[in-house]
Amino acid sequence: MESLIKQNALARLWAKDTSLWPAEQQEAETLKSNLSWLDLPEQLGALVTRVAARAAEIEPAGFEDVVFVTLGSSSLAAEAALRLPSARLGKRTFLLDHVDPDGVQSLEAILNLEKTLFIFASKTGKDIDAHSLLLYFLDRMRVLGMSSALSHFVAFAQENSYLGQLAVEYQFIDRFLDPPGIHGRYSSLIHFPFFLAAVGHLDAGHLLARVRSMREACGSKASGEVNPAISLGAFLAAAEVEGSDRLVFFSPNTLQPAAHRMGYLVGASTCKGSRGIVPVFGGASYPLEMLRRGCLVACLRMSGEEGRELEKKCNALQEAGIPVVTIELNGPEDLSAELFKWEIATALACSSMGVNPFLDPDTQDSRGRAANLFEEISDKGQLPSPTVRVREADIELYAEGETRRELSTLNMSEALRSFFELRRPDGYLALLPFMDVNPARLGIFRRMSDQLEMRLGIPTLVTGGPRYLHTLAQVYHGGPAKGLFLLVTANPTRDLAIPGAKYSLGQLQLALALADFEALGRQGRPVIRLHLARGAEQGLVQLETILKNAPGNRQPAPS
Structure with missing residues (x-):
């Protein structure tokens, strides 16, 4: 932590100082757009209002099924939202995150396509797997005699993207466009997760309040000793330097997709040049001997009785010398704010480690x-x-x-x-x-x-x-x-x-x-x-x- 404070890393991050990470000149020119996710907390009011309005129209429009067609970070976000214990979806929802022809046919067999809403989420829509699924279902609608996707497709993409353009060409019912340059693993506050929250009838007011509160807690004016992002970033970087390079998540089943989302963020950001932190899931069953061989533990839990049992396990690990960080959520509305904290912390950890979090x-x-x-x-x-x-x-x-x-x-x-x-x-x-x-x-x-x-x-x-x-x-x-x-x-x-x-x-x-x-x-x-x-x-x-x-x-x- 002392190193991050001495380098004034947090203030430089909020100022979008790209010298925090190693980059070639051409890469440095795109880093500022990579950092536009830092501006999203100030834009959430209008964003949440719009996606909530669209989500509220699903049931009156007569849709019986909702299919989320997405891969990558958006599929992790969808899985996390659909598994939250308090999500009240009110209709059948499906996640299509593969291109298995058997699986696609099995899904199609249980759908009434004329009463199905397809949600396509992709940063650009150019990836061949996501694009192929879009082509397939557009054709299925054509076969059914629907000349456009006007009443059945919604797109979530970035501005000036291929998918965004297709949404106009094929007359999607709606499209939601995020600022260009935001990397998928730093996308906790874009349109799509908030649409998922609205579909699940989560409390938008509480969600917004939690994000804004976390923005203040992790802001440049919060001192290093009490700033949760600096504390977490320093913990991750120090553990990796000391040889603990496998991040093992302990979580209940309902929060496993959220753990996957956090693990993806940390792993894909830090893992460069044959070093970094590898995320591992389902660690509650691992023996102590295994965890002592280069593991650090993240205990992700809800408050309440189930959370206390998990806390006891993690406390025992900490007493045994395993590096442990604890994340307690009071409810599902806390998840977006927690992910935002992890994004800031991971960017800081990468600065300390000397790797660029936005490159693959x-x-x-x-x-x-x-x-x-x-x-x-x-x-x-x-x-x-x-x-x-x-x-x-x-x-x-x-x-x-x-x-x-x-x-x-x-x-x-x-x-x-x-x-x-x-x-x-x-x-x-x-x-x-x-x-x-x-x-x-x-x-x-x-x-x-x-x-x-x-x-x-x-x-x-x-x-x-x-x-x-x-x-x-x-x-x-x-x-x-x-x-x-x-x-x-x-x-x-x-x-x-x-x-x-x-x-x-x-x-x-x-x-x-x-x-x-x-x-x-x-x-x-x-x-x-x-x-x-x-x-x-x-x-x-x-x-x-x-x-x-x-x-x-x-x-x-x-x-």
Whole structure:
């Protein structure tokens, strides 16, 4: 904290002093627009009034269902809002945050499209996955005889964006435009989260009051000793310097999406140049021995009885020498203000660490490889066929980079054993399924995660693709080189064409997975891909059995 105070970092942040972070000249020129999120608290009154008016019109308009079509930070915001215990939505709501053709068809089968409102949220709308979903549902409306999206689509985007322009061209019922340059992970106070709050009938007056109160508490006039943003930023930076580079969230189920939003902010901002803070979720079940190996803990809880039980666990960890920060919310209206505090704190922590929080330098290789694969589909009509390393029970194992050379190909069990032996005692495992991770599948992946944590002695994350490409990809590619990465792909039961595109939804999903798989391998990250040749329904059952029976059960992480 002394360093941040000595550098006058907080006052410089509010003055939008871009010299707080390292940047090339061209990057420095865009940093001021990256910092426009600091101005949002002063603009909230008019913003909240407008989004509340639009949300109030949903029910009178006769909509039975609301579908939020969004990936990245907006999908995290939607998930967080929809899971809050006091959200009173009054109608069926769905979150579409993937491009799995099976999942899209399953969703469409339970919707009455003529009475469905689609909410598209994307910073630009240019990302190929988000754009493809937009094209698909625009075409579905056309097939139903609706010549425009006038009465069914709402867009949330940035000013002068592609999505904003499309909303005008296709006559969306409304569009909400945010200032350009705001990065997704610093977007807690843009239109979309407040629309979600209005749809959930949260108290707008309380929400606004909390944000303004937090703005004052974290402002440049608040002294360092009592300023919550400086305290949190200093805590994060100091823990990382001292080797605690995995941020483990303890939270109740209803607040897990909010924890994901905070973790994404911290992880993607700090993880550059093979250092930074990796977010990990579901930590309440982790043994003390695991947490002592380079972890810091964030205890996110609601006030009340449930919160007190969680507080006891976190207090015990603090007494055991684990760095712990506690976040207590009095109600769901506190969440936006708390996220705003974390944004300020993270920007300050990055200044102390000497990294630029607004850049994603390590994800460009994955994006470039994806573009090359789409060109190949356009030229040849199909994706390349990589070499299978091991095949068993309709599951194919692929490896990339150094892992290819170190992997046993005797059989599936030996291949997995040799892969898991690459783990570090202070590392983590990321399970990355490129599919619709519906509740049933999430249950399977969580069981796998629990089994692997017990067996490997390291935290295990489950983050679905392609959503993680918009959130945690910078963490996996640019953060500490301590992770193992296990991608899971599957053949769709029935693919879906994308109107006007030369690729299908299934090809899109697989191409994004292949590109990130290759990029992780070429960056020296231990990575394998398990492909479920007969589809996800049958394949996940087989995969769970294979992982459960693989050798090395209950082995501690190598030291």
